[in-house]
Structures are given as structure tokens and as C-alpha cells.
Amino acid sequence: MAVPPRHATMQSISNGNTAQGNDRPPTQQSQQQSQQSPGLRVPSNRKTIYDRHLNRTRNAELSRASFAFLFGEMVTYAQRRVTGIQDLEKRLNEQGYPLGLRLLDLLFYRSTSTSSSALSSSSTSSSPPNRPLRIITLLHLIHGPLWRLLFGRAADALEHSVSAETANEYMITDNDPMVNTYISAPRDMNMLNCAAYVAGIIEGVCDGCGFETKVSAHNQPTELWPSRTVFLVRFGDPVMEREKVLERAGIK
Amino acid sequence: MSDNTRGVFSLIIINKAGGLIYQREFQAGLRKLSTNDYLVLAGTFHGVHAITRSITPKIPIAQPTPSPATGTTGPAAPGYSYPNPGVPVSGLDYLETDKFRLTCFQTLTGTKFLLFTDPLTGSVEGIIQKIYELYADYVMKNPFYQIEMPVRCEAFDRHLGAWLRGRT
Numbered sequence: 001m002a003v004p005p006r007h008a009t010m011q012s013i014s015n016g017n018t019a020q021g022n023d024r025p026p027t028q029q030s031q032q033q034s035q036q037s038p039g040l041r042v043p044s045n046r047k048t049i050y051d052r053h054l055n056r057t058r059n060a061e062l063s064r065a066s067f068a069f070l071f072g073e074m075v076t077y078a079q080r081r082v083t084g085i086q087d088l089e090k091r092l093n094e095q096g097y098p099l100g101l102r103l104l105d106l107l108f109y110r111s112t113s114t115s116s117s118a119l120s121s122s123s124t125s126s127s128p129p130n131r132p133l134r135i136i137t138l139l140h141l142i143h144g145p146l147w148r149l150l151f152g153r154a155a156d157a158l159e160h161s162v163s164a165e166t167a168n169e170y171m172i173t174d175n176d177p178m179v180n181t182y183i184s185a186p187r188d189m190n191m192l193n194c195a196a197y198v199a200g201i202i203e204g205v206c207d208g209c210g211f212e213t214k215v216s217a218h219n220q221p222t223e224l225w226p227s228r229t230v231f232l233v234r235f236g237d238p239v240m241e242r243e244k245v246l247e248r249a250g251i252k
Numbered sequence: 253m254s255d256n257t258r259g260v261f262s263l264i265i266i267n268k269a270g271g272l273i274y275q276r277e278f279q280a281g282l283r284k285l286s287t288n289d290y291l292v293l294a295g296t297f298h299g300v301h302a303i304t305r306s307i308t309p310k311i312p313i314a315q316p317t318p319s320p321a322t323g324t325t326g327p328a329a330p331g332y333s334y335p336n337p338g339v340p341v342s343g344l345d346y347l348e349t350d351k352f353r354l355t356c357f358q359t360l361t362g363t364k365f366l367l368f369t370d371p372l373t374g375s376v377e378g379i380i381q382k383i384y385e386l387y388a389d390y391v392m393k394n395p396f397y398q399i400e401m402p403v404r405c406e407a408f409d410r411h412l413g414a415w416l417r418g419r420t
Contacts, residue, residue, distance in 0.1 A: 065393070068393040069393060071395075072393055072394070072395035073395070075395040075396075076395045079395075181407075182389055182390055182393035182394055182407065183393075183394055183395060183396070184390070184394055184396065184405040184406040184407040184408065185396060185406075186396050186404065187404070189396075194395075226406075226410060227407075
């Protein structure tokens with residue numbers, strides 16, 4: 001019976017570990033194993049992204065060109081077997097949604113660490129920031145910190161619907177969405193806005209905070225900003241009811 | 253208003269198979285050709301470019317006096333080389349009349365940019381480099397653009413026009 005070579009090396013590693021000491025925690029074991037098999041997953045300096053501090057890449061910049069190519073491929077991928085523009089936007093939205101859910105934790109983690117470092121200098125608030133409870137706090141979180149985390153700048157406008165019938169609608173405007181920089185949709189698909197992906201991210205962030213929402217991206221070009229995009233945030237009825245209760249209770 | 257774009261008349265982009273994929277004029281009052289004529293122009297230029305590249309004369313090396321008339325024999329061929337062996341043969345680079353100048357820039361992938369300018373316009377190389385940059389950005393990074401097909405990218409048109417207008 002032939003033992004596969006990979007299995008054999010794994011066994012020899014674990015044997016070596018037991019020889020050194022059996023009470024090693026399993027995490028250390030697996031780390032050692034990953035260190036001994038350099039490949040695509042382990043860089044040459046043997047530091048995987050899990051070894052780095054989360055704040056390390058805080059101010060790091062990424063190549064815009066590689067993002068553009070990656071996002072272009074994502075759009076091409078989403079375009080396969082779609083029935084129409086709405087279907088394509090739905091797919092892009094679904095690609096962004098899990099990112100929003102995960103990003104929220106990173107955002108909170110980084111904002112707590114900054115506030116604690118600011119705390120040592122200013123010492124105004126003693127508790128770390130809570131997750132937003134009210135709609136306005138949530139929207140400010142998206143408009144400011146989230147946008148800065150994603151694109152390096154705040155969004156351009158935040159508005160509330162003027163009509164009383166659509167009081168659950170809020171608009172976040174980006175004059176020049178980074179994801180659409182190099183994309184020009186063909187003329188027969190001029191309704192398409194690939195920032196539906198960003199809308200998915202917003203939806204994920206809102207859902208992660210416990211606000212049920214539907215977010216969609218719409219083209220609103222102006223003379224000065226040809227790719228101006230409005231993200232329409234529609235909160236669900238339970239959220240609006242809760243909002244009223246919280247308002248009466250005076251919670252901010 | 254035409255003063256700002258003075259010097260640059262029009263741009264043609266030819267794909268590596270010799271097909272016309274982009275044509276745009278930057279000045280009013282140019283004589284228009286029909287779409288078919290532009291396609292013929294692109295195809296003809298592609299052919300002429302290939303011919304000029306293949307007729308680039310070689311100079312003899314090693315042998316001191318080979319006669320070109322007997323150069324058809326096989327063994328003489330390795331004795332010839334291009335004047336600058338390190339530099340690839342480029343073919344037709346520009347074509348000048350007293351009214352306009354046509355500059356051809358071929359990318360490493362075989363796409364050709366043809367720029368028609370005023371003969372007095374300086375730094376045409378710089379203009380073509382910028383056009384190539386815009387092409388690489390707004391055409392090649394556009395997921396809706398199909399390689400080798402006609403360029404219909406609104407962002408490319410917009411940025412190209414804006415850049416040429418802003419250039420003094």
C-alpha cells in the first residue's frame with residue numbers, strides 16, 4: 001500500500017512534535033507545519049496575513065489598476081447567464097453583501113482602537129463607541145468612516161427623502177464612485193450602474209448593525225460629475241417602527 | 253474654441269488585424285470620409301505599414317563587399333543585419349505633407365495609433381503617449397469592452413476630449 005507523499009510528511013511533522021513534547025497547543029503545531037511548506041499561501045518571509053496586526057494595513061494603499069482589473073473581472077463574471085440589467089445589479093449586490101458584513105467588524109475594531117488612543121490624549125469618553133442604534137448614527141457611520149475605509153474619503157452628500165410617504169428612504173451621494181472610474185456601460189445598458197456592488201456593501205453593513213434594508217445604486221449624472229451615483233437606502237418597516245420607539249425613549 | 257485643440261486634427265486606432273476600431277475628429281471643418289472609406293484607409297495603412305517594415309534594408313556584416321544582385325543565394329543571408337540589431341524594425345513612423353503630418357505609434361501588442369496633426373505641432377510623441385495611457389485606462393479596464401472590437405467607451409471619449417481641450 002502506497003502512502004501519499006504529502007501525508008507522509010505531515011505524519012513526520014506531527015511525529016516530530018510529539019517527540020518534542022505532546023502538550024503543544026494545536027495552533028502552534030499547524031503554524032509550524034505551514035512554516036515548513038513554503039508555497040503560494042505562505043510568503044517567503046513566512047508571515048501570513050494572519051500574523052500581521054489588523055491595524056498594519058490601516059493606512060496602506062492598494063494599486064488602483066489591479067483593483068480596476070479585479071472589479072472588471074467580477075463584473076464580467078456576474079454578467080454570465082444574467083437575464084437583464086436588474087439581474088446583473090442583483091448579482092453585483094450579492095457579491096458586495098458579505099463584504100459589508102465582514103467589513104463592519106473591522107470598522108468597529110479600528111474605530112475603537114483609534115478612540116482609545118484618542119482617549120489617552122483627550123480623555124473625554126471612557127467607553128468605546130457602541131454599534132449604532134438610530135438610523136442617523138448608522139448613516140453617518142456609512143457616510144464618513146465606512147467611505148473613508150473603502151475609498152479614502154467621505155461620501156459627498158447624505159439626504160433624507162422629503163416626501164412623507166417615503167420617510168424610510170435616505171440617499172447617499174458619491175460624485176465619482178471609485179468602482180466606476182474606468183467603466184463605461186454600453187449604450188443599450190445605460191441604466192446599469194456597477195456601483196450596485198457598493199450598494200451591496202452598504203446593505204451588508206446595515207444588516208450587520210441590525211437594520212433591515214434594501215440599497216440600490218442609481219445614475220444621476222450632472223454636467224460636472226458624469227458618473228455621479230446616488231445610493232438609495234430603503235429601511236424596512238420593522239426598523240421604522242423601532243426608530244419611533246427609540247425616539248420616544250430618547251435614545252441616541 | 254478650436255484654438256485650444258489647434259494642431260491635433262484626428263485620431264484613428266487600428267487593431268492588430270488591420271481593422272478600424274476608433275476614429276474621431278477634433279476639429280470642425282475637416283473633410284469627412286464615409287465609414288467604408290475609413291475602413292479602407294485603416295486596412296491600407298496596415299498593409300503599407302507591414303510592407304515598409306519588411307523592406308527595411310539590411311546592411312552586410314562580416315563580408316566586406318557582397319553584391320545585392322547575387323544576394324538571393326542562401327548562404328549570403330546570415331551575413332546581413334539591420335543597422336541597429338537591438339532595436340526592432342518599426343516600419344512607417346510618420347508621413348508628412350505640407351498641410352498635415354501623420355504619426356503612427358505601434359504598441360507592443362500590435363495596436364496602431366494614427367494621429368493627424370498640424371506639421372508645426374511639437375511633442376507629438378507626448379500626445380500619443382497620453383492617448384495610449386488613456387486607452388489603457390478607459391478602454392482596456394472597461395469590462396464591457398471586447399478586445400479587438402470597435403471602441404465605444406464613453407469615459408474614453410470624455411477624457412480624451414477633455415485632455416486635448418485642456419492642452420495648450
